[in-house]
Amino acid sequence: MKYDVIIIGGGPSGLMAAISAGRSGAKTLLIEKGSKLGRKLAISGGGRCNVTNVLPDDELIAHIPGNGRFLYSAFSLYNNYSIIDYFESLGVKLKEEDKGRMFPVSDSAKTVVQTLIKELDVYSIDSRLNTKVEAVDYGEQQHQVILEGGEKVECTSLVIAVGGKSVPHTGSEGQGYAWAKKAGHTITELYPTEVxxxxxxxxxxxxxxxxxxxxxxxxxxxxxxxxxxxxxxxxxxxxxxxxxxxxxxxxxxxxxxxxxxxxxxxxxxxxxxxxxxxxxxxxxxxxxxxxxxxxxxxxxxxxxxxxxxxxxxxxxxxxxxxxxxxxxxxxxxxxxxxxxxxxxxxxxxxxLPIEKAFITGGGVSLKEIIPNQMASKLMDRLYFCGEILDIHGYTGGFNITAAFSTGHVAGMNAAERAIIQY
Incomplete structure (x- = not known):
């Protein structure tokens, strides 16, 4: 099977990347090794899902002490207000709480997760759960994702959205760093934050x-x-x-x-x-x-x-x-x-150790990423989004904002690059 775009990782950034790619007209596959999509979203904000934060861009970035300034380009394309507009357009009413935090009126993260999953169907995005990626092979014209059992799936553009090493029970075990290194990327030192x-x-x-x-x-x-x-x-x-x-x-x-x-x-x-x-x-x-x-x-x-x-x-x-x-x-x-x-x-x-942290500090070096595309500078048609990047913020909706923003930008650009390829 050949896809325009494959996204590995069904967390907040991966879901948004898949929707963004599908909405841009790309034939898209979302691969998740766990049994559920959006597992980290489902436990965020104490199970209520702190969707984003309404602070202005400068303050938002000040609350992302791990390389927040890198996000100015992504936020110019898709910021916290874009996230609010998006969910409210889908019928998810949001409310503001202390310190600018935005939650669904339902007070249930399931509302947010189920809405995103429904969007996959709207754009005919294929998703495969309980599917472990064993390896990634990069090519000049296409990339190949090798699944457990030896099955190979090809794509024109690949988005890696597998998270960091924190909260491993949601599927973030750091496996994406090896795939980034294989493409020539540097992984900055990893450490626990929000712990x-x-x-x-x-x-x-x-x-x-x-x-x-x-x-x-x-x-x-x-x-x-x-x-x-x-x-x-x-x-x-x-x-x-x-x-x-x-x-x-x-x-x-x-x-x-x-x-x-x-x-x-x-x-x-x-x-x-x-x-x-x-x-x-x-x-x-x-x-x-x-x-x-x-x-x-x-x-x-x-x-x-x-x-x-x-x-x-x-x-x-x-x-x-x-x-x-x-x-x-x-x-x-x-x-x-x-x-x-x-x-x-x-x-x-x-x-406590990095596995007990909410967020991973460190990750794919941002010197090797094009900020308004989330594209690799080292490998054509390779994109990164979310926590695998060397970006981290405080709790309070800032990390999810970064995940949704980088996911949207990565998915959109991966799709455009794949479609232009033809």
């Missing part, structure tokens, strides 16, 4: 704070000399291994790089639980809260401001009696506690 961080601190090992979630904190990773590397403001959760939640996930890539750069086993992180308060204004706030109910123990009053277990933990660190009342408050002690609420420092020693 929970680990710590050997006694309070972590003893699970003192496990399960505690703190909303709207500033988390800062510090260099060995104490200077900040990066700060992110969002929610944080303590785990039995360290810290997770959006703030921790966003900081993780900077910790991975800094541990290697400074050749150290641990780095210090700082949590500011009250980013909008100074230590002085926070201590005054605590004192005034106690003054309003002078006979009540402060632990009962201040837990309105901060999770009780975390409050008691910080009180213990400063030898502050949680049963103190306003009548016995020492201003110096309150200041000390406020200081710790503003700057609680602890050591992290790394992250």
């Amino acid at each position: 929970p961080m680990t710590s050997k601190e006694k309070f972590i090992r003893d699970k003192v704070l496990q399960g505690i979630s703190i909303r709207d904190v500033e988390l800062t990773a510090l260099k060995p000399n104490g200077k900040p590397i990066k700060t992110h403001r969002w929610d944080l959760i303590f785990t039995h291994q360290g810290i997770s939640g959006p703030a921790a996930l966003r900081i993780s890539q900077y910790v991975v790089k800094a541990l290697k750069k400074f050749d150290v086993d641990e780095l210090t992180c700082s949590i500011d639980t009250f980013p909008d308060e100074s230590p002085e204004s926070l201590s005054q706030k605590l004192i005034k809260a106690s003054e309003r109910q002078p006979n009540k123990a402060v632990k009962h009053l201040w837990k309105e401001e901060i999770p009780e277990r975390y409050l008691l933990f910080l009180m213990d660190r400063t030898s502050f009696d949680p049963m103190s009342t306003f009548h016995h408050l020492e201003k110096k002690k309150v200041m000390e506690l406020a200081g710790l609420m503003k700057d609680f420092r602890f050591k992290v020693n790394g992250t």
Whole structure:
């Protein structure tokens, strides 16, 4: 069987590439080694599917710290608003939530996945599930995809959309890097991003704070000399291994790089639980809260401001009696506690492995990719899209936006190149 375009990988970028190729008039085949298409889409956004983010292009790219600037060309052809228009034109109503995140009104990722699968039928796109690609052979006039069992399928243009090495149960096991290398491509160093961080601190090992979630904190990773590397403001959760939640996930890539750069086993992180308060204004706030109910123990009053277990933990660190009342408050002690609420420092020693990360850092070198086509500079009629490329963003709809955008551009150009070939 001969196709104009074959796409390997049925994730978000592969689905979009297939639809884009089919819509451009190419006879298209989508190959997926798993039993379902869109598996990573189905678990994104906690199963609700964070389809994209409505931030303007410049801010969108700032939230893609892994080579986001490379995407300006792709976004000029197909950006976040193109994604919103596309899904709404297909009857998938979207809603905006905090920090610009866009979700389907149904709150179900299945809505998004099923809509894309239906689009495959609209454009008569063939799809083969449970089909493992063993090898890829590149040729001057056509490429050949060799399937498990020895079956060979030919195409004029080939799109590789198999993802990175993160979340392997969705099918992303890094197999595409070998096919890229075979075409002469460089694979930049792979590392985990958007991944929970680990710590050997006694309070972590003893699970003192496990399960505690703190909303709207500033988390800062510090260099060995104490200077900040990066700060992110969002929610944080303590785990039995360290810290997770959006703030921790966003900081993780900077910790991975800094541990290697400074050749150290641990780095210090700082949590500011009250980013909008100074230590002085926070201590005054605590004192005034106690003054309003002078006979009540402060632990009962201040837990309105901060999770009780975390409050008691910080009180213990400063030898502050949680049963103190306003009548016995020492201003110096309150200041000390406020200081710790503003700057609680602890050591992290790394992250969970790349397989546990949401996103893979590194991938096919962008120096070897034409940005407005997603085409290889080294092999004619070869295209890449999605996470296999050396592009990564923060959680919040940024990676899916990059996947849909690069997928659309890759599929469209693969189709045009295949049809021109004739």
